[in-house]
Amino acid sequence: MEELYYKTVFFILFFIFMLIRIPHAKRNKKNVNITTKGEKREKILVFIVSMGMMIIPLMWVFSALFEGFSIGLPDWARYTGFGIFSFSLWLFYAVHKTLGRNWSPLLEIRKNHTLITEGPYKRVRHPMYTQIWLWLIAQFLFTSNWIVGLSGLITWSILYFIRVPEEETMMVEEFGEEYVKYMGATGRILPKF
Ligand code: SAH
Numbered sequence: 001m002e003e004l005y006y007k008t009v010f011f012i013l014f015f016i017f018m019l020i021r022i023p024h025a026k027r028n029k030k031n032v033n034i035t036t037k038g039e040k041r042e043k044i045l046v047f048i049v050s051m052g053m054m055i056i057p058l059m060w061v062f063s064a065l066f067e068g069f070s071i072g073l074p075d076w077a078r079y080t081g082f083g084i085f086s087f088s089l090w091l092f093y094a095v096h097k098t099l100g101r102n103w104s105p106l107l108e109i110r111k112n113h114t115l116i117t118e119g120p121y122k123r124v125r126h127p128m129y130t131q132i133w134l135w136l137i138a139q140f141l142f143t144s145n146w147i148v149g150l151s152g153l154i155t156w157s158i159l160y161f162i163r164v165p166e167e168e169t170m171m172v173e174e175f176g177e178e179y180v181k182y183m184g185a186t187g188r189i190l191p192k193f
Pocket residue numbers: 095102103104105106107108109110114115116117121125126127128129130167171
């Protein structure tokens with residue numbers, strides 16, 4: 001299949017991703033924070049991830065810069081990527097809806113923060129991070145390009161492994177025993193049954 005076809009479909013999926021995020025990002029600006037953890041470090045990590053999840057993939061869409069790095073995956077593998085993208089978008093929508101005002105791009109506790117333990121949070125404590133892992137696996141398969149695929153997975157791994165222990169410590173500091181119990185009942189990114 002034509003590369004232009006894949007690039008167009010990716011751009012549409014990326015656009016839907018942004019449509020889901022934008023209203024939450026706007027609302028986030030109005031929130032009052034009572035605790036912020038490692039703000040400078042988190043901003044740097046988010047910037048690094050935006051390179052692998054946004055800038056490099058969009059450079060792939062709009063230029064021929066990475067053409068020499070094609071993996072040459074078969075169409076069926078790229079279609080599998082499309083399926084994972086679609087599931088990931090649905091999960092993204094559901095998680096944002098459930099987390100509501102408690103969402104933040106950084107590590108923050110809001111005024112009137114509530115601990116969410118239902119919906120996608122019932123068996124997994126970081127379903128948004130599950131969603132991002134899925135999105136980036138799909139990015140690897142669908143773009144079938146070493147630079148675009150690996151830049152997403154590598155930049156995200158850096159944020160994920162640094163942030164998650166910090167986030168859980170922050171949540172324990174805020175919610176105490178309630179979060180410790182919740183940790184026992186859930187998996188980090190895979191459901192615990
Ligand atoms: N790690 C979660 C949330 C990502 S957004 C996920 O992957 O779904 C990051 C913010 O969400 C953090 O600043 C934290 O304050 C908040 N948060 C994380 N888990 C939460 C939960 N179970 N309930 C409410 N807020 C949560």
